[in-house]
Amino acid sequence: METLSVNKLKEMILYVADQIIESKPLLTELDSAIGDGDHGIGMEKGFLKVKEKISAMNPSENVYDVFTATGRALLMSMGGASGVMFGHFFAAGAKNAEPKTFLNPEDFIALMQKSLNTIKETGKANIGDKTMVDALEPAVQAMKMQGGTSFIDLFRSAESAAKEGAEKTKAYQAKYGRAIFLMERAIGHQDPGATSVWIIFRSLREFVEKFTEGKQAG
Amino acid sequence: METLSVNKLKEMILYVADQIIESKPLLTELDSAIGDGDHGIGMEKGFLKVKEKISAMNPSENVYDVFTATGRALLMSMGGASGVMFGHFFAAGAKNAEPKTFLNPEDFIALMQKSLNTIKETGKANIGDKTMVDALEPAVQAMKMQGGTSFIDLFRSAESAAKEGAEKTKAYQAKYGRAIFLMERAIGHQDPGATSVWIIFRSLREFVEKFTEGKQAG
Amino acid sequence: MKKIINTPEKFITEMLEGIYAAHPDLVKFAGGDLHCLVSTKKIPGKVGIATGGGSGHLPLFLGYVGEGMLDGCSIGDVFQSPSAEQMLAVTKEIDSGAGVLYIYGNYGGDILNFDMAAEMADFEENIHVESVVAGEDVASGAPVKPGAKNTRRGVAGIFFVYKCAGAAAAKMLPLDEVKRVAEKVCENVRTMGVALTPCTVPRVGHPSFELAEDEMEIGMGIHGEPGIRRGKLMPADAIVDEMLNKIIEDLPYQNGDEVAILVNGLGATPLEEQYVMFRRIHQVLSEKGINIFHTYIGEYATSMEMAGASISLLKVDDELKELLRFPADTPFFKQFKY
Amino acid sequence: MKKIINTPEKFITEMLEGIYAAHPDLVKFAGGDLHCLVSTKKIPGKVGIATGGGSGHLPLFLGYVGEGMLDGCSIGDVFQSPSAEQMLAVTKEIDSGAGVLYIYGNYGGDILNFDMAAEMADFEENIHVESVVAGEDVASGAPVKPGAKNTRRGVAGIFFVYKCAGAAAAKMLPLDEVKRVAEKVCENVRTMGVALTPCTVPRVGHPSFELAEDEMEIGMGIHGEPGIRRGKLMPADAIVDEMLNKIIEDLPYQNGDEVAILVNGLGATPLEEQYVMFRRIHQVLSEKGINIFHTYIGEYATSMEMAGASISLLKVDDELKELLRFPADTPFFKQFKY
């Protein structure tokens, strides 16, 4: 069974950060249709802070410190409900977790499950409310079904579930965030936060694929 | 040659007041098209005050006191540029006039000429500027052409010149008052102030006609 | 434009009823006429200051009646001069022996009526009345030549005239001194406005002019009087630059001068945008070496729901600075000594 | 909607640059971040009061930072909660040993971020933070049950919370007392709004909702949140009656009660119309035997260029009256002792 070192994990987070920053135009477009147009900007701002913090992070023997630093950077810098939600995405599951020098797929599933719980508790959103939960909850389910065999399989299943979940949000009316005010007019548009969740899982999968290829090649 | 006593003059002014008050809807309509819609209201307010003041006027031996009281009532109560202008219409020509117990047509022509001068001096408007001057100046000219033979002829000529003058304002762009802001869009609409001038002369003519008929009958 | 009113006919009367109900401690009406608003506080021996003008410009004009500013105001219908009788009633009420100064904007109807009122106050009531007519809109006429008639409209800059003359009167200066201060402010203040949308006089029911969705008009007056240029809406900095340059050239305001600034919203333009404008004003003045003594920002002279703003600059010296610093307490403008 | 801005992206930054340039004597920013606004005056031993929230509501929120009101404010983008980090920076700057009270409106993003900031202030900086969340919009949820979670939005009524808590802090009351006062105001204040037109978030570029030319929405929130009834535009008196009845029933306010009133313009609605509304409020309250202690009218909490207004009633007792009377001096709200 695979594991990820603290350093590898940092690399992975930095890769995710770059992908999110690159997706700014798409996220802006989605949030302009049903929100206030700032989701791309907010995520960019947050993940720039993540890059700064992760690059400057003190040496650590604990993988959960990487998740905590990432979540905290988002939470502190983004603002809005989404700042807190994406903060929890990374940090909530790491809270009080037993320190580990290597992360395995099972650990990751447990972490994401805990994060999802906190997000739902704090934000009160459920499946069908047109939020990031619509992508995250199926992704967590899919990872649990898949089981902790390999990161590549784990992230592939998470990505495809998140993608499907994000696409389904087109059919929903919003119950949280700015899109509420649109009522039925939000229908037909994909939720920006759910889209970000999909981009995160897609980036994780891409990173691990490259990493694995690299290993096979090297 | 005819003359008008102080009492007859009061009656005449009261008759004019009633006619103006009755014309409120027309004046409102005209001012709504090119102004702020209040000319009818302003004239009604002013001539209600005229009725009050003339009815309560101290006995006087001087016909000019009637004109002064009328003009002053308008000037004090109406507000706006038109309050002052219609005030002058009645009062300016009576200023410093030698007291007379009876008014003859020549006196009236002189009075109106003086009023016109003051109106043009104060308001700076000339023929073609889309104001009451466009009705008043031709009316005064017509009365002078007609000469001081009888009030009935005098008022008939004034009325028809004022009417024609008021109609001509349709072709003009405004240079004074609210209609300025409309620029060329004011074209096609008749000036409310000029229309009031016409109504005044029409009422004078009607009053004298009735009075004359009355005399013939009585 | 949608309005929260009952009927256009009752609009101003009901507005005034609201004013008296809301501020019974500060204002009352004279001569049994709601249109004749006076301060509840009358100071024996103080020069009375009266203003007047059409409605639709709140807080102008009546909003500045109170301690340290004005003593009374005659109120016309929307964009309409009040009558001479109304101004006379205000004059009689506020005179306390030291005479009355009229300060109002350069509009035909107002001049005609207030001159008449001044004449009657002088002749019939033996009240000494002096008048100062403010006209500082650089977009509305050629620069004023000494001795010549001022053809410029009076707009938001009149606030500075009220403020300084009001302080001078509160300091118990005599009528000729208060008048001198008012004239000094008039000579040293300049304004320029920009309109983005029209407004609707309730009785008329439709906007007084039209501006396309991507247009603005630089120099438009507060009743919609034509400005100096209609064109495509520009970025805030470019709008400010165009307005400010016209203002600065006019007096002119020069390197080393000290100024008070008024950024005034015309009605629908949010305060946020006025601050974006002020940011640029601050930059430009810094570059030109013109020092900012004090800044006023907000709605000081509106055109109901018109979108747009105006900028006024007042060149100050020690006397005007002292008068600007003086406290004021009115329904709409309050200032601690600073 | 046309706006006087440079670019939507720079709107709030440039607005803030304008704020600091205009009021250097009153406000400055903390932590090197323009979004962290604090008063220039720090009083040793005084409880610090911080607020925060999205932009687009001036004078809310930052406009009430000053003597007798608030000490600091974290500022988000348009209609967007500021971050926990920003609120923390404000908190650190304004604490002078007596602890800090957060007062803000009941919005999801704000609660999440400010709770986080409070936690970090407590744990990492050893600053005692308490929070009072205002939610008084009767159109946005069922009446608050004791102990239960308040689902109502916070709107213009928060002004009263700032005013009273600010005065309590200025009187050097301890944190728990200032918090008690803030909670007492929250319990006794109720608000209801009406919207006539939408507003446009600059970055989005189109209005957040639509209202037909003859429609209004009673109970709409200041970000365009759905109200309780959309219908044909009614006369001012009928609008006031509908809003006021909902407010009065809710607390309820009763015969013999004394109230402070806030009539608040949402942006494009002229002051004239707000006074027409107040006229009716005054009539209705008189009929019901509810006494008016003091009236505030103007723009206190806006939605940029939205047309509409809100009415807030605060039931007062001797303590709240004394606190309302206390003077205040901020960029946007000044009050002499009355």
Ligand SMILES: Nc1ncnc2c1ncn2[C@@H]1O[C@H](COP(=O)(O)OP(=O)(O)O)[C@@H](O)[C@H]1O
């Ligand atoms: N209560 C909530 N629970 C979960 N996710 C939420 C919640 N509120 C908002 N979101 C997510 O945040 C996204 C919007 O993010 P963003 O645009 O950055 O913030 P804002 O809505 O404050 O402008 C939405 O698309 C949604 O997925």
Ligand SMILES: Nc1ncnc2c1ncn2[C@@H]1O[C@H](COP(=O)(O)OP(=O)(O)O)[C@@H](O)[C@H]1O
């Ligand atoms: N300077 C002027 N000289 C002569 N008449 C004028 C002048 N200004 C306006 N008027 C007249 O006043 C009329 C408008 O009157 P009214 O509606 O009562 O006043 P206001 O324009 O102030 O609303 C115009 O139709 C015009 O005839």
Ligand SMILES: [Mg+2]
């Ligand atoms: Mg957004």
Ligand SMILES: [Mg+2]
């Ligand atoms: Mg008119």
Ligand SMILES: [Mg+2]
């Ligand atoms: Mg008029």
Ligand SMILES: [Mg+2]
């Ligand atoms: Mg946002």
